[in-house]
Structures are given as structure tokens and as C-alpha cells.
Amino acid sequence: MKKTDTIIIGAGPVGLFAVHQLGIKGLKSIVIDNLDKAGGQCIELYPDKPIYDIPAVPECTGEELTNKLLMQIKPFKTEFFLNERVEEVKQDRNNWIVKTNNNNEFSAPNIIIAGGVGSFEPRKLALKEAEKFEEKSIFYAVRDKEKFKNKNISIFGGGDSALDWALELSKFSKINLIHRRDEFRGAPHTLSEIKKLEKVGKISIKTPCQLESIEGKDKIVSITVKFLDGKTEKIKTDVVLSFFGLIMKLGPIAEWGLNMNKKNYRGEF
Numbered sequence: 001m002k003k004t005d006t007i008i009i010g011a012g013p014v015g016l017f018a019v020h021q022l023g024i025k026g027l028k029s030i031v032i033d034n035l036d037k038a039g040g041q042c043i044e045l046y047p048d049k050p051i052y053d054i055p056a057v058p059e060c061t062g063e064e065l066t067n068k069l070l071m072q073i074k075p076f077k078t079e080f081f082l083n084e085r086v087e088e089v090k091q092d093r094n095n096w097i098v099k100t101n102n103n104n105e106f107s108a109p110n111i112i113i114a115g116g117v118g119s120f121e122p123r124k125l126a127l128k129e130a131e132k133f134e135e136k137s138i139f140y141a142v143r144d145k146e147k148f149k150n151k152n153i154s155i156f157g158g159g160d161s162a163l164d165w166a167l168e169l170s171k172f173s174k175i176n177l178i179h180r181r182d183e184f185r186g187a188p189h190t191l192s193e194i195k196k197l198e199k200v201g202k203i204s205i206k207t208p209c210q211l212e213s214i215e216g217k218d219k220i221v222s223i224t225v226k227f228l229d230g231k232t233e234k235i236k237t238d239v240v241l242s243f244f245g246l247i248m249k250l251g252p253i254a255e256w257g258l259n260m261n262k263k264n265y266r267g268e269f
């Protein structure tokens with residue numbers, strides 16, 4: 001059994017910054033994460049997406065934020081256990097005992113559960129034929145924005161991800177931003193930037209409408225959307241990006257006897 005001062009479950013931004021805060025107090029940590037890399041949602045779901053709301057950092061991507069957090073904790077020489085899912089957490093007198101799916105055991109007097117939303121997966125397009133185009137022409141996350149250069153891209157969604165990506169990818173591709181409502185939920189400033197680009201023909205906004213059909217054999221050549229008034233429109237499309245949010249699954253965290261209120265931990269066992 002491996003012993004340390006603090007076991008941190010989750011290598012997302014919260015877990016990584018916890019390493020720093022503990023480190024400056026002289027406490028050693030180990031970090032366990034079931035993903036194959038540190039960074040949580042930032043690295044797994046939006047490594048290339050710009051982030052604008054980190055204090056003192058006007059703009060960085062999910063990957064850059066992760067790298068900066070890792071750089072910040074470098075002096076503490078933290079040991080990471082990746083590809084390991086914590087299955088069991090229990091108390092043994094003054095220590096916490098943590099067991100992973102690889103049958104590794106860890107013990108420490110302190111534990112930090114920084115599991116975020118647990119495991120997460122994107123809510124997918126409802127159209128049945130969408131499945132066969134997944135990871136070819138239909139994507140639920142942008143992992144490498146180079147792949148999306150010089151394309152006709154149809155982006156579905158009304159939240160921050162749809163708006164941020166519409167703005168970012170419009171730098172080198174033609175964008176259709178498609179939403180089932182007239183109002184967008186994303187940041188007003190981003191929306192006003194998008195409206196400016198709409199005026200110069202770089203982004204085309206289509207609302208209120210939904211995906212009706214997809215045309216193409218191996219790859220998409222066009223999509224058809226249906227407006228609320230019943231009219232339809234065929235849109236030349238190479239790539240569909242869909243940002244309908246995530247389905248959150250807490251996974252084993254829900255089984256640890258924590259005092260949970262919905263998906264929030266209330267602070268005691």
C-alpha cells in the first residue's frame with residue numbers, strides 16, 4: 001500500500017491546483033485519474049477551445065491551461081496514477097484507504113475528491129443516420145482545430161461551446177451556426193462578435209431550426225435543416241459540430257457514502 005500526505009482523486013484543474021496549495025504548505029500529494037492524461041474536462045473535451053475567464057490570463061486554450069497548471073506544480077514532483085479509476089474510499093482510524101480498478105491501494109490522512117462531474121459524455125444528435133458519420137464528418141468535441149481548416153462547418157447548439165467554436169473556426173472556415181431557438185445562451189460579447197462576422201458573410205446564423213436530414217455516402221456533402229415554420233433549407237456542409245451539452249455520470253463517487261445533494265458533495269461523510 002502506497003502512503004502519502006494527501007490523495008487527490010481527479011487531475012482536472014481543481015485537483016492540479018490543489019497539489020499546488022498543499023505543496024506550499026509542505027504536504028505531498030499523489031493524484032489519481034481514470035483518464036490517460038491530466039487536465040480533466042479542459043484536456044479531454046476542449047483542448048483547443050479558447051478560455052477567457054481565468055484571472056490574469058486574458059486568453060488560453062484548455063490545453064494551455066493544463067500545461068500551465070502542470071508547470072506550476074512541477075517543483076512538488078507529484079506522482080500521477082493515470083488510467084486508474086478510484087472504486088472504493090473508506091476510513092481506517094485516522095487514514096483514508098483508496099482502492100483503484102487496478103487493485104492499487106493508497107493510504108493518507110487527507111483526501112481531496114476533485115472528481116468534477118465524474119465521467120462525462122456528449123449528448124448526441126437525435127438523427128439515426130448521424131451515427132455512421134461520427135468522427136468522420138460529425139464531431140462532438142474539437143480535439144485538433146487544424147482538422148477543421150478550409151471547410152464548410154455547420155455548428156449546432158446555443159451555448160458557449162457552439163458560440164466560442166463558431167468564432168474561433170470562422171478565422172479559417174465558413175460557418176453556419178444553427179440553433180433550435182432564436183435566443184443563444186452563450187456569452188453576450190461572443191454573440192455580438194459573431195453578429196459582426198455575420199454582417200461580413202463569415203458566419204451564417206440559422207434559427208429557429210433543427211437538423212432534418214444528412215446527405216452523403218461516406219462523408220457528409222450537405223445537411224437539410226427545418227425551420228419552425230416548416231420551411232426547409234439545404235446547407236453545403238463538410239463537417240457538423242454538435243454542442244448539445246453533456247450527460248454527466250458520477251460513476252463510483254456516488255457509491256462512497258458521501259453526503260450528496262444531487263451531484264454536490266455536502267462536506268462530510
Ligand SMILES: Cc1cc2nc3c(=O)[nH]c(=O)nc-3n(C[C@H](O)[C@H](O)[C@H](O)COP(=O)(O)OP(=O)(O)OC[C@H]3O[C@@H](n4cnc5c(N)ncnc54)[C@H](O)[C@@H]3O)c2cc1C
Pocket residue numbers: 009010011012013014015032033034035039040041042045046049050051052053084085086087114115116117118119161246250251252253
Ligand atoms: C465544452 C466545455 C467548455 C468549457 N469552457 C469553460 C471556460 O471557457 N471557462 C471555464 O471557466 N470553464 C469552462 N468549462 C468548465 C470547466 O472545464 C470545469 O468547471 C472544470 O473542468 C472543473 O474542474 P474539476 O477539476 O472540478 O473537474 P474535471 O475537469 O471534471 O476533472 C475531474 C477529473 O476527475 C476524474 N475522475 C472522476 N471520477 C473519478 C474516479 N472515480 N477515479 C479517478 N478519476 C476520476 C475525471 O476523469 C476528470 O479527469 C467548460 C466545460 C466544458 C465541458
